Amino acid sequence: MxxxxxxxxxxxxxxxxxxxxxxxxxxxxxxxxxxxxxxxxxxxxxxxxxxxxxxxxxxxxxxxxxxxxxxxxxxxxxxxxxxxxxxxxxxxxDLSDGDWSPPWSREKIDAVLATLRAVAGHAPPPGLPTARSTHMGEDNWPEVAADPKPFLSLGLCSADWLDRALPVLLEAARPEQLDGDSLLHLDVRSDNLCFRAGRAFLFDWNHAAIGNAQFDVAFWLPSLRLEGGPEPEEVADVTPELAALVAGFFAARAGLPVIPQAPMVRDIQRRQLEVALPWAARALGLPTPS
Missing domain, CATH: 3.30.200.20 (Phosphorylase Kinase; domain 1)
Incomplete structure (x- = not known):
């Protein structure tokens, strides 16, 4: 070209x-x-x-x-x-000769988990923000509580379900759950992963931050399931609070207007919310969204 x-x-x-x-x-x-x-x-x-x-x-x-x-x-x-x-x-x-997912296999899932352990164990570069101070620490379930219309317009649950579930979600998804001292990628998904020689390569690092080492795993799980992988609970032992945070991230954004600089984002956020919302409900012992 x-x-x-x-x-x-x-x-x-x-x-x-x-x-x-x-x-x-x-x-x-x-x-x-x-x-x-x-x-x-x-x-x-x-x-x-x-x-x-x-x-x-x-x-x-x-x-x-x-x-x-x-x-x-x-x-x-x-x-x-x-x-x-x-x-x-x-x-x-150039990693274009590598293997890209989906489809997913147990070996690829294990390779991603190994990569995320390596990332979390690497000393964070100087000057990175805390995860809580980034977009991950903003616009979560409190924004849905303040204006539920964009979220409800997605049709993933009823207003009655949201009224019953919000107190539990708000309590669980506190921003301090993001706190920690580990290096985080903050945008782990298949578009940012490539497999070569049994290893998972991770790229697109513009959102890197410092925080809870388990958050990268938690954030990746809905997209993994969306692409034919296992349910989140079958992949990693993630706290209910992190499941609630991940669901809240998508819930507060998926129903908003399209972002001109990233026009595909809202659609993928909605699709990930289709996985993350029932996952958070299961983790917190809430009724299935309906």
Whole structure:
């Protein structure tokens, strides 16, 4: 695919070498970043993420800072970086020859759990926010209680069920459940995972934070089930409070207007809520949402 002159310039400055050809990658990721698989000299390839606007530029800068600090063998290697102050470019190791899920297997699930243990055991890079201070600590069940209409418009439960369940959900999903001192990815899902040689590689690190080591596991479980994997309870022993937090995250967002910079997000949030809400209800001993 044709690269514009300014795109070629940024990518080549990030790499320090010429680009022979580029193939645009479509349908991966929920943001408006431009993504390419580029071919270099000696038939080597690399994955390129190019910011598309001011918001994605800031996200990409955060992601690069985390990559630059990580010393883990379950993240792609950084091959280049260029920032002209407007639209930065990040170049990573090409993992396109790896295995991508779904479908899921027990071996892949175990590989993800092993990766998340390695992440939680890695010293957090300096300057990361606490998970409680990020979007994960905001807009949860209190927002649903204040204005239940967007949530109820999804049709996943009745107003009567919500009235009965809200006191329990509000008590369980307290933001301090996010607290801890472990490195967190905060966006674990199949789009951000690739499998190679029995290991699960984790990428897209712009939301990294410090908090409860179990939260990354808890947040991943609804999407795993949505893609044909086991029920959350069959994968990991997650506290009811974290199940409530995960459900509240999706409940407070899925019914809101589409995000222009990430137009697919609301739909996937609704689908994950279809798993997370009954999971939280089971974990807390609440009636099945109806």
């Amino acid at each position: 044709y690269l514009h002159e300014d795109e070629t310039m940024r990518i080549e400055r990030a790499l320090g070498q010429a680009v022979k050809s580029a193939e645009r990658i479509q349908g991966r990721g929920y943001t408006n970043n431009r993504r390419w698989l580029v071919r270099l000299a000696h038939d080597r390839t690399a994955f390129v993420k190019h910011a598309d606007d001011a918001i994605t530029a800031e996200w990409l800068r955060r992601e690069y800072e985390v990559y630059d600090a990580l010393r883990l063998d379950v993240v792609p290697r950084v091959l280049g970086w260029y920032d002209d102050g407007e639209l930065p470019v990040l170049v990573l190791e």
